[in-house]
Amino acid sequence: MMIEEAISFITQFYEETNQSSTKRNERLKAIKQEIIEKGYYRHTKEELTFGARLAWRNSNRCIGRLFWESLKVQDARDIQNEAEFLNAITSHVENATNGGRIIPYITIFAPSFEAPPKIYNNQLIRYAGYEKIGDPSEKSVTHLAEHLGWRGDHTNFDVLPLIYQFPNHPIRYYEYPKSLILEVPIRHSEFPKIEQLNLKWYAVPIISNMDLKIGGITYPTAPFNGWYMVNEIAVRNYLDSFRYNLMEPLAQAMNFSNLKNSSFNKDRVLVEINDAVYQSFKNTGVSMVDHLTAAKQFEKFEATEHAHHRKVTGKWSWLAPPLSPTLTANYHHGYDNTMHETNFYYKKNESSGCPFH
Numbered sequence: 001m002m003i004e005e006a007i008s009f010i011t012q013f014y015e016e017t018n019q020s021s022t023k024r025n026e027r028l029k030a031i032k033q034e035i036i037e038k039g040y041y042r043h044t045k046e047e048l049t050f051g052a053r054l055a056w057r058n059s060n061r062c063i064g065r066l067f068w069e070s071l072k073v074q075d076a077r078d079i080q081n082e083a084e085f086l087n088a089i090t091s092h093v094e095n096a097t098n099g100g101r102i103i104p105y106i107t108i109f110a111p112s113f114e115a116p117p118k119i120y121n122n123q124l125i126r127y128a129g130y131e132k133i134g135d136p137s138e139k140s141v142t143h144l145a146e147h148l149g150w151r152g153d154h155t156n157f158d159v160l161p162l163i164y165q166f167p168n169h170p171i172r173y174y175e176y177p178k179s180l181i182l183e184v185p186i187r188h189s190e191f192p193k194i195e196q197l198n199l200k201w202y203a204v205p206i207i208s209n210m211d212l213k214i215g216g217i218t219y220p221t222a223p224f225n226g227w228y229m230v231n232e233i234a235v236r237n238y239l240d241s242f243r244y245n246l247m248e249p250l251a252q253a254m255n256f257s258n259l260k261n262s263s264f265n266k267d268r269v270l271v272e273i274n275d276a277v278y279q280s281f282k283n284t285g286v287s288m289v290d291h292l293t294a295a296k297q298f299e300k301f302e303a304t305e306h307a308h309h310r311k312v313t314g315k316w317s318w319l320a321p322p323l324s325p326t327l328t329a330n331y332h333h334g335y336d337n338t339m340h341e342t343n344f345y346y347k348k349n350e351s352s353g354c355p356f357h
């Protein structure tokens with residue numbers, strides 16, 4: 001029920017921000033009235049900002065939550081037309097990239113009851129996936145882009161266009177200016193042949209396929225980002241067999257000719273490509289965290305939360321990093337995966353986001 005979710009969120013907001021209960025009761029009364037009259041209510045800017053940060057703090061899969069209070073919230077609820085929309089998106093990319101010193105950032109468009117523009121991309125910046133090259137996880141978005149008339153260069157790393165739709169308008173795409181997208185070429189100081197593989201990755205992961213829910217109100221278009229943890233790119237995106245699947249070319253570039261399981265060379269490839277991605281980001285001046293530091297930061301997050309008498313919920317399989325998990329404290333205890341309502345949610349039944357597949 002919206003009313004119950006609203007009451008619980010507003011109460012938490014007033015409590016955590018140490019505001020008077022008189023003010024809180026007035027606000028609750030106004031919200032109840034608004035819901036009775038219209039069927040929904042409108043968050044104040046302060047509620048919206050707190051709600052978005054709280055949604056991050058409640059994200060059970062995220063190891064980077066220590067920084068939840070630093071989230072920069074861009075209120076884009078009143079955006080009316082395509083020019084303003086594209087401007088909000090490009091400002092997000094530019095401000096969040098911040099020349100490499102990445103800023104955790106969210107842009108929140110209108111709530112569901114006001115029919116916001118829809119984004120079809122999984123992330124604002126993502127590489128196209130074709131039959132044989134590119135990122136296989138983006139095949140359906142790539143099909144959609146091509147269906148709309150977009151043509152990529154058919155490299156391994158073609159930045160997909162933004163695909164969006166205003167209510168009662170056709171789906172359209174928009175190609176970002178090249179200068180907007182910061183990318184990092186991957187090198188390793190001790191394995192010069194890695195450079196010849198021409199690997200790269202974009203600087204800022206901006207998730208654009210999740211609903212933000214605050215106090216019973218759903219914001220379906222609310223792209224958000226932090227900075228990368230190195231393993232996301234080096235372990236998962238590059239080495240998952242259903243992603244770039246780079247074990248063999250990387251092993252060759254590192255002169256590990258024997259890839260037998262018991263040679264431990266697959267493991268060596270993993271370590272060295274993490275080193276390469278991390279060095280490359282740092283040398284390019286782009287924010288990134290290694291998994292051991294991220295896990296330490298998460299411990300600190302847990303301590304601060306406990307100091308505030310709040311219980312940390314989490315999803316163990318996501319909080320344990322995919323490289324050397326046992327070297328982190330997270331690995332050695334369980335987590336309560338209860339999901340608090342103010343949160344980010346995967347969209348239901350539209351995992352690809354693509355209307356044609």
Ligand code: ARG
Nearest residue numbers: 205226227228229232233237
């Ligand atoms: N794992 C995703 C990717 O590799 C990004 C998810 C969000 N990550 C983050 N550090 N905020 O693109």
